[in-house]
Amino acid sequence: MATQLGLALHNEGYLISQVYSRSQKNASILSKKLKAEAISDIKKLSSDSTIYIIAVKDDAIESVAKQLKLKDKIVIHTSGSVSMEVLQKSSKNYGAFYPLQTFSKEKQSNFKTIPICIEANNNNTSTTLQYFAKSISSNVKRVNSEQRKKIHLAAVFACNFSNHMYAIAEQLLAKDKLSLDLLKPLIEETANKIKENKPSKVQTGPAIRKDKNTMDAHLKMLSKEKDLKKMYELISKSIGISPLRSK
Amino acid sequence: MATQLGLALHNEGYLISQVYSRSQKNASILSKKLKAEAISDIKKLSSDSTIYIIAVKDDAIESVAKQLKLKDKIVIHTSGSVSMEVLQKSSKNYGAFYPLQTFSKEKQSNFKTIPICIEANNNNTSTTLQYFAKSISSNVKRVNSEQRKKIHLAAVFACNFSNHMYAIAEQLLAKDKLSLDLLKPLIEETANKIKENKPSKVQTGPAIRKDKNTMDAHLKMLSKEKDLKKMYELISKSIGISPLRSK
Numbered sequence: 001m002a003t004q005l006g007l008a009l010h011n012e013g014y015l016i017s018q019v020y021s022r023s024q025k026n027a028s029i030l031s032k033k034l035k036a037e038a039i040s041d042i043k044k045l046s047s048d049s050t051i052y053i054i055a056v057k058d059d060a061i062e063s064v065a066k067q068l069k070l071k072d073k074i075v076i077h078t079s080g081s082v083s084m085e086v087l088q089k090s091s092k093n094y095g096a097f098y099p100l101q102t103f104s105k106e107k108q109s110n111f112k113t114i115p116i117c118i119e120a121n122n123n124n125t126s127t128t129l130q131y132f133a134k135s136i137s138s139n140v141k142r143v144n145s146e147q148r149k150k151i152h153l154a155a156v157f158a159c160n161f162s163n164h165m166y167a168i169a170e171q172l173l174a175k176d177k178l179s180l181d182l183l184k185p186l187i188e189e190t191a192n193k194i195k196e197n198k199p200s201k202v203q204t205g206p207a208i209r210k211d212k213n214t215m216d217a218h219l220k221m222l223s224k225e226k227d228l229k230k231m232y233e234l235i236s237k238s239i240g241i242s243p244l245r246s247k
Numbered sequence: 248m249a250t251q252l253g254l255a256l257h258n259e260g261y262l263i264s265q266v267y268s269r270s271q272k273n274a275s276i277l278s279k280k281l282k283a284e285a286i287s288d289i290k291k292l293s294s295d296s297t298i299y300i301i302a303v304k305d306d307a308i309e310s311v312a313k314q315l316k317l318k319d320k321i322v323i324h325t326s327g328s329v330s331m332e333v334l335q336k337s338s339k340n341y342g343a344f345y346p347l348q349t350f351s352k353e354k355q356s357n358f359k360t361i362p363i364c365i366e367a368n369n370n371n372t373s374t375t376l377q378y379f380a381k382s383i384s385s386n387v388k389r390v391n392s393e394q395r396k397k398i399h400l401a402a403v404f405a406c407n408f409s410n411h412m413y414a415i416a417e418q419l420l421a422k423d424k425l426s427l428d429l430l431k432p433l434i435e436e437t438a439n440k441i442k443e444n445k446p447s448k449v450q451t452g453p454a455i456r457k458d459k460n461t462m463d464a465h466l467k468m469l470s471k472e473k474d475l476k477k478m479y480e481l482i483s484k485s486i487g488i489s490p491l492r493s494k
Contacts (some may be wrong), residue, residue, distance in 0.1 A: 010352060060457060081453070094413045100433050102440070102451055115429045127297050141429065150423045151430075153465050158416035158430045159437040162409035167446040168485070169405035176326030176397045181400075182362045182388065183405045184442060186347050190406040191438035193349070195431060199414040204349055205407030206328075214328045218400050227488075230483050235408050238415070238474055 001078050002055035003030055004103040008111040008136045010034045042067045049073065051132065053097070054087075062086045074125055084119055091129065095120030095129050098148055099137070101157065114134055115139040117148055141247030168228060207236035248325050249302035250277055251350040255358035255383045257281045264296055289314045296320065298379065300344070301334075309333045321372055327399030330392065331366055342367030342376050345395055346384070347402065362386040364395055415475060454483035 002019075006009045010016055014037040021027035027038035039045065045052075047070065054064050054077040061077045068075060068090035076097040087094035098117040103109055116133040118140060120126035126142060133140040143151065166187060169178040193202045206214040214234055221230040249266075257263055263283040268274035274285035286292065292299075294317065301311050301324040308324045315322060315337035322337045323344040334341035345364040350356055363380040365387060367373035373389060376427055380387040390398065413434060417427040440449045453461040469476040 002256070058461065081464065095450075100429055102433065102436055113432055115432065117429070139429075144426075147423050147425060149464070149468065150419060151425060152461075153468055154416035154419045154425075154427075155430055155433055156452050156465065156479075157412045157419070158427075159433050160450070160454065160486070162412040162434070163441070163446050163450055164454075164482055165404045165409040165412065165435050166441050166485050167450065169401035170446055172397060172401045172404070176394050178390075178394060178398060178401075180387075180401075180405075180441070180446070182347055182364070183402055185360055185362065186349065186402060186406050187438055187441065189349055190410050191434055194410070194413050194427070194434065199410050199417055199427070203407070203410055203414065205403050207407065207411075209304075214305065217328065219397070220401065221396065221400055227481065227485055231478075231485065232403075234474065234478050234481060235411055238478065239407070239411050241474075 001099070001103050002053075003033070003105045004111070005053065005078065005099065006030055006034050006111045007108060012136050014135075015100075017046055018044075020045060044128055047071075047073070051076065052091075053078065058082050065090045074128060076129065080117075080155065081149060084121065088121070093120070093122065093125040093126050097133060098151075100151070102159070111136045111211060115141060117141050117143045117151060119143055119145060119148055132193050167179060168231075203239060205239070207239035210240060248346070248350050249300075250280070250352045251356045251358070252300065252302055252325065252346065253277055253281045254355060259383050261382075265291075267292060294318075294320070298375075299338075300322065300325065305329050307490055312337045321375060323376065327343060327364075327402065328396060331368065335368070340367070340369065340372040342372050343395060344376060344380065345398075347398070349406070358383045359385050362388060364388050364390045364398060366390050366395055415478075450486060452486070454486035457487060 005017060016034045018037045018039055019027045019031040019034060020042055022040060024038060027040050031038035050073065052068065052070060052073055052075045054061055054075065056064055058079050058081060061082050062081060065087050070091040072092045075087050075094045077087065078097055078099065080098045084094055084096045096119040100115045100117065101109060114137050116137045118126065118129045118133050120129050130140060130142065132137050153226035169183055173180055218232060219229055222232055253263060263281045265284045266274050266278040267286050267289055269287060271285060271287035274287050278285035295462055297320065299315065299317060299320055299322045301308055301322065305312055306327060306331050308326060312334050317338040319339045322334050322341045324334065325344055325346065327345045331341055331343045343366040346361050347364065348356060348361045361384055363384045363386065365373065365376040365380050377387060377389065391430060400470050406426045416430055420427055465479060466476055469479055
């Protein structure tokens with residue numbers, strides 16, 4: 001996140017003055033890319049920047065925030081799930097800036113297409129964050145805390161859990177010396193289909209057809225893997241429940 | 248399936264002599280595209296074709312097969328889950344021809360990239376099916392019954408169930424008047440990532456980080472939706488189990 005957001009801002013012409021990390025080495029790697037100063041002592045943090053971005057792991061945000069006393073400078077974190085109030089002692093103006101994408105250090109992301117959810121503790125900060133976000137993304141949305149957390153929960157289902165479904169498929173195939181490559185075109189098409197269609201409308205498979213024979217055969221194949229069997233039953237049941245389908 | 252497979256064969260230069268459907272109208276629609284004869288009376292089925300393809304819903308395969316007496320002509324179905332032995336009274340030579348893709352009547356599929364699993368009751372039939380499949384796809388795999396059924400089960404997880412995860416995300420967002428569009432870049436990237444990486448290696452989210460605070464907050468948000476809560480717990484637990492991760 002820090003790397004990709006830093007690069008997007010740098011490429012857009014923003015001056016990034018400092019990169020802080022507890023590890024001087026990590027600070028240096030990123031600061032070189034951003035033509036910024038690397039610091040590993042948070043006391044060396046300059047006090048005259050406009051925006052301070054805490055782009056660290058969720059469970060480290062609070063401990064970083066506690067070390068900041070930035071008066072009225074804008075302080076933001078980039079998390080979907082952490083409350084923005086963990087920043088309230090860092091500054092009078094704070095918020096969340098949550099880009100909806102997974103990042104890797106190596107692969108440069110195209111921020112223009114990445115939705116960014118913003119939330120702030122007052123209108124002025126919200127407006128500044130909105131301009132800031134719009135300068136790197138064409139899809140910026142003001143949200144409240146409840147919405148941001150709901151989006152994060154939905155992302156866990158749509159992304160973390162769907163990736164785990166791929167992992168289970170891989171594991172099932174590996175036992176018969178088969179490769180997940182066989183399913184990759186199908187996985188790609190499944191993800192592509194929902195660009196233009198509601199997922200509930202394009203659901204396929206035995207559960208939506210109420211094809212009990214096939215489901216029973218599948219449960220038999222999973223009889224030795226209790227957790228997968230339970231998961232199969234639960235997800236199939238959920239697919240079969242009409243409110244989801246009729247939406 | 249019938250439409251897309253028919254078109255792929257027709258475009259490859261195969262002569263398709265007849266299209267059978269119980270509905271003369273449906274038979275006509277497809278037969279026109281394939282320059283074939285449309286029949287709705289199965290007794291009019293010619294006996295001098297090389298291969299007979301039963302591309303109907305899984306639970307209709309057996310009843311169609313029962314009406315066929317084709318001596319030694321090759322008879323195949325296109326299902327992932329149905330035993331090929333349902334065809335054994337239709338001919339001495341039979342098998343399964345299972346393209347791993349979801350199809351729609353409207354959108355033409357590029358068969359070249361679609362993996363096709365083939366299975367046959369004897370070597371000669373298997374060899375013929377292999378040539379047949381290779382003429383339209385560059386990814387053909389001979390499988391046995393157990394493997395084909397395992398592939399189908401894996402496809403249910405990787406595709407049907409991942410689509411349902413998208414549907415759940417959509418449902419959760421809709422309650423806060425948010426659109427699934429917010430998550431579409433993330434969903435796309437999640438599916439793209441596994442083209443080059445094992446899914447178990449690129450798993451992200453609270454469960455793999457063992458981030459109990461976030462998981463507890465999510466379970467609280469799901470407290471009124473018992474089935475989703477159970478699903479969240481079960482999938483998170485499965486993500487957290489190390490054998491999957493270390494593979």
